[in-house]
Amino acid sequence: MANSIFAKRVECLDESATFKYSALAKNKIDLTIGRTNFDAPTQIKEATKDALDGGKIFYTKSRGIVELREKILEKLERENKIHNLDVEKIIVSVGAKQIIFEAVMALIDRNDEVAIPDPSWVSYESIVRIAEGKVVWLPLKAENGFIPDEDFFSVLENSNPRLIFINSPNNPTGAVYSKKIMERIVDIAERKNSFILSDEIYEKIIYEGRHISIGSMYENTITVNGFSKEFSMTGFRLGYGACPIKEVIDKMNLIQTQSVSCATSFVQYGAIAAFSEDIRDYVDRMVSELRERRDFLFENLKEIYPILEKPGGAFYFFPKINSDDIEYCDKLLENGVAAIPGSPFGPSGKGCIRISYGGSEINDLRKAIEILKSIQM
Ligand code: PMP
Ligand code: GLU
Numbered sequence: 001m002a003n004s005i006f007a008k009r010v011e012c013l014d015e016s017a018t019f020k021y022s023a024l025a026k027n028k029i030d031l032t033i034g035r036t037n038f039d040a041p042t043q044i045k046e047a048t049k050d051a052l053d054g055g056k057i058f059y060t061k062s063r064g065i066v067e068l069r070e071k072i073l074e075k076l077e078r079e080n081k082i083h084n085l086d087v088e089k090i091i092v093s094v095g096a097k098q099i100i101f102e103a104v105m106a107l108i109d110r111n112d113e114v115a116i117p118d119p120s121w122v123s124y125e126s127i128v129r130i131a132e133g134k135v136v137w138l139p140l141k142a143e144n145g146f147i148p149d150e151d152f153f154s155v156l157e158n159s160n161p162r163l164i165f166i167n168s169p170n171n172p173t174g175a176v177y178s179k180k181i182m183e184r185i186v187d188i189a190e191r192k193n194s195f196i197l198s199d200e201i202y203e204k205i206i207y208e209g210r211h212i213s214i215g216s217m218y219e220n221t222i223t224v225n226g227f228s229k230e231f232s233m234t235g236f237r238l239g240y241g242a243c244p245i246k247e248v249i250d251k252m253n254l255i256q257t258q259s260v261s262c263a264t265s266f267v268q269y270g271a272i273a274a275f276s277e278d279i280r281d282y283v284d285r286m287v288s289e290l291r292e293r294r295d296f297l298f299e300n301l302k303e304i305y306p307i308l309e310k311p312g313g314a315f316y317f318f319p320k321i322n323s324d325d326i327e328y329c330d331k332l333l334e335n336g337v338a339a340i341p342g343s344p345f346g347p348s349g350k351g352c353i354r355i356s357y358g359g360s361e362i363n364d365l366r367k368a369i370e371i372l373k374s375i376q377m
Contacts, residue, residue, distance in 0.1 A: 120170075124165050201225055206313040
């Protein structure tokens with residue numbers, strides 16, 4: 001735009017499509033939202049209230065309270081087999097999104113290449129654009145269940161990325177990557193001396209396959225995780241990042257001290273309760289309910305769209321729709337269903353839509369199916 005009063009970095013930025021379409025979902029069957037409709041665990045809510053009443057209302061250390069980082073450290077070592085960590089190599093922030101933002105700000109200069117699977121969650125590309133990095137899209141195909149194939153690896157092999165984004169279980173496709181796939185990615189990253197940002201926010205929402213943490217195989221990995229999905233705490237705004245290379249976390253912390261300062265104090269204290277054993281029941285119940293929704297949708301959606309396999313994790317389907325995805329979602333909205341067009345998720349998302357079943361019960365999903373079946377384009 002000529003003579004704009006605004007900086008180029010916002011002129012070339014699109015509004016997050018997940019937020020945009022969620023805002024349009026009022027009074028519709030909402031298949032947009034990237035969250036579940038479960039209440040957060042009582043233990044975490046009680047611990048958060050206790051912290052608030054107990055005077056935990058001041059700034060904390062910018063990296064986060066040590067008690068919480070110790071719990072995270074223990075979890076990453078025990079469950080994810082990520083070694084060479086200590087509490088200074090862990091940073092807590094206001095959501096995984098801010099952690100990703102800080103990682104990109106710390107590592108990417110203008111024109112540095114960043115490899116991003118295509119499609120990917122809408123914010124990866126935008127965050128890289130804010131840093132003026134250069135996105136290299138790694139193509140994925142619906143017919144392969146959006147699992148990396150030879151084309152993906154060939155583009156990765158021919159690029160020179162400073163940073164590679166990996167997200168398994170995946171938003172928007174639900175794909176879960178095997179150990180073999182992770183090993184091939186690590187092999188290329190190692191030879192190119194690239195960092196990997198492993199976004200593991202859907203780690204526990206997995207129905208088939210086993211979650212593999214790249215950080216257990218490759219030191220130059222920033223492991224990102226958070227509380228939003230596993231504990232249905234999107235509004236608490238809490239996530240974390242870890243890297244065995246302390247300088248990476250130090251530099252991310254520089255961005256943190258000069259921007260958000262620290263995550264909300266009482267939320268950090270409350271989140272300690274997320275590491276207690278008795279909370280596993282909550283997650284198991286949620287995952288089992290989500291699995292029912294996924295199975296129900298699979299049986300019905302495959303009659304409408306060319307879906308070959310059940311997505312192994314997260315709470316999304318990303319079917320091809322055989323027409324313009326934006327017009328299709330407009331038409332859905334007119335008919336009472338809100339979903340997100342695929343194009344904001346990357347060039348390969350064109351002609352697809354993202355359907356989230358995290359926020360809707362089977363009754364609503366049933367109604368949505370009837371409407372989806374009736375849409376002719
Ligand atoms: N990564 C992925 C893949 C996501 O879907 C989300 C959605 N919220 C995030 C990161 C950010 O999560 P939050 O900031 O709520 O922790
Ligand atoms: N990640 C979620 C989604 O994909 C929540 C919104 C966002 O942070 O983009 O819908």
